[in-house]
Amino acid sequence: MAEDNNNQNDNSEYEQVCYLCRRPESKAGKMIHIPNNICICADCMQKTFDSMGNMNGFPGMMGGMPPYMDMFTGGPNGFEDIPQNQKLKKKKKEEPKAEKGEGENGDTKGIxxxxxxxxxxxxxxxxxxxxxxxxxxxxxxxxxxxxxxxxxxxxxxxxxxxxxxxxxxxxxxxxxxxxxxxxxxxxxxxxxxxxxxxxxxxxxxxxxxxxxxxxxxxxxxxxxxxxxxxxxxxxxxxxxxxxxxxxxxxxxxxxxxxxxxxxxxxxxxxxxxxxxxxxxxxxxxxxxxxxxxxxxxxxxxxxxxxxxxxxxxxxxxxxxxxxxxxxxxxxxxxxxxxxxxxxxxxxxxxxxxxxxxxxxxLQAMTEEMLARVMTEPKNAILKQYQKLLLLDEVDLQFDQEAVAAIAKKAAEKKTGARALRAIIEEFMLDIMYEIPKDDLIGRVTITKDYIEHHGSPKIEMRESGEATLLTQRPD
The missing domain is CATH 3.40.50.300 (P-loop containing nucleotide triphosphate hydrolases)
Structure with missing residues (x-):
């Protein structure tokens, strides 16, 4: 019973749609309800009666509803059978505005x-x-x-x-x-x-x-x-x-x-x-x-x-x-x-x-702008990777020279800021793959040499077990 009440409340926010012409009630007018929760506008109902009146001698009239009226029994739930993304919300009634443009609870978010x-x-x-x-x-x-x-x-x-x-x-x-x-x-x-x-x-x-x-x-x-x-x-x-x-x-x-x-x-x-x-x-x-x-x-x-x-x-x-x-x-x-x-x-x-x-x-992206795009915005791409590794309790850092090297590579591709993620994904792949293997890695620093394929990132272990793990790790 509770679920039925919830469905009725949900549907009360939406306009009813004519089962035949598919017009909402704001366009077609008040709906006529027939069994199986089906709604029909007055125009379609009148057309149905007119067509039935012109079908004298139609064999389907004997013994009940003609075959073309079977459409009314096709959907067991009528209006509820319409997908949610095709239901129109009813217009809200105009209410007196609260002082200072606030809502009922003083909340102006989304207004x-x-x-x-x-x-x-x-x-x-x-x-x-x-x-x-x-x-x-x-x-x-x-x-x-x-x-x-x-x-x-x-x-x-x-x-x-x-x-x-x-x-x-x-x-x-x-x-x-x-x-x-x-x-x-x-x-x-x-x-x-x-x-x-x-x-x-x-x-x-x-x-x-x-x-x-x-x-x-x-x-x-x-x-x-x-x-x-x-x-x-x-x-x-x-x-x-x-x-x-x-x-x-x-x-x-x-x-x-x-x-x-x-x-x-x-x-x-x-x-x-x-x-x-x-x-x-x-x-x-x-x-x-x-x-x-x-x-x-x-x-x-x-x-x-x-x-x-x-x-x-x-x-x-x-x-x-x-x-x-x-x-x-x-x-x-x-x-x-x-x-x-x-x-x-x-x-x-x-x-x-x-x-x-x-x-x-809009201006074309320069190397300086690309370097700032990676570090300064609230959701900068380097901050995204730092947060990903922070979930593994690893501190990810980038040298200024490394950031400049990434920006230089991106500027050469001539595709603006879109090139940044492709370049960063390339050299972050091995790091993201290897770090979960070792729980004692504490910090990873990306260097310019690593970006230019001349070296490796700087890895710092946690204080406990640092000596033994450094000897086990390959060069």
């Missing part, structure tokens, strides 16, 4: 309130704890996000309607685009959906429709529509939907996807499948208003640097003001000079760029 919205310098300060460098990018994102949620939370659209400022990030791989967005969503405690533009296609083709990004945000908000309408969507690899050049086939994953995303970026009411990425007859549908959803797009934009160099060198080609063709070849931050015209030539349509007014670039 966005204009009086508790952090200022741009505080947002940047939190980003500094997790993201190294990229000061300009963090400043731009802090201001853009602050203005966006100030617009959402105050809801002052009486005289002057403030348009939202979607963001476009341009930067090389491994510079921290995705990590910036994840950290930002964690600071603001809002739902975040991260999706990849490479899987998006035009409606009607194999692949995900553009509305699938909203389905992921709805899932991240626990199927709470109101909460999802104040979330953040990060679309990575946005450069992959650029217009394809020199192609004779239909561009179903390029320009057409950009055109399909226009209504999402600007703000409109979109029909979204619940718990699925594609629309079909068996999935409930709901409506999401995208006017208050912040869209952040990011991409590496390969070969965009060539377009920028061509523009810069062609501005003055003759005379004393002429730029040499190789002037910008060694400029690692050439993407900082990007303009809207460069992105148009790359293949982004002007209507799409017009809905992304905040455009900025």
């Amino acid at each position: 966005i309130d204009i009086r508790h919205l952090p200022a741009p310098h505080i947002i940047k300060k939190h980003l500094d704890e997790y993201v190294i460098g990229q000061d300009y990018a963090k400043k731009v994102m802090s201001v853009a996000v602050y203005n966006h949620y100030k617009r959402v939370l105050t809801d002052t659209m009486d005289e002057i309607e403030i348009e939202k400022s979607n963001i476009l990030m341009v930067g090389p791989t491994g510079c921290g685009k995705t990590y910036l967005v994840k950290t930002l969503a964690r600071i603001l405690q809002v739902p975040l959906a991260i999706t990849d533009a490479t899987s998006l296609t035009e409606a009607g083709y194999i692949g995900d429709d553009v509305e699938s990004v909203l389905s992921k945000l709805l899932a991240a908000a626990d199927n709470d529509v109101e909460k999802a309408q104040q979330g953040i969507i990060f679309i990575d690899e946005i450069d992959k939907i650029a217009k394809k050049r020199n192609t004779n086939s239909r561009d179903v994953s390029g320009e057409s996807v950009q055109q399909g995303m226009l209504k999402l970026l600007e703000g409109s009411e979109v029909e979204v499948p619940v718990g699925a990425t594609n629309k079909n007859a068996m999935v409930p549908m709901t409506t999401i208003d995208t006017r208050n959803i912040l869209f952040i797009c990011g991409g590496a934009f390969p070969e965009l640097d060539k377009i920028i160099k061509k523009r810069l060198t062609s501005q003055a080609s003759i005379g004393f003001q002429a730029e040499l063709s190789d002037t910008y070849d060694k400029d690692e931050n050439i993407l900082s000079k990007v303009t809207v015209e460069d992105l148009r030539e790359f293949g982004m349509i002007p209507e799409f760029l017009g809905r992304l007014p905040v455009i900025f670039s």
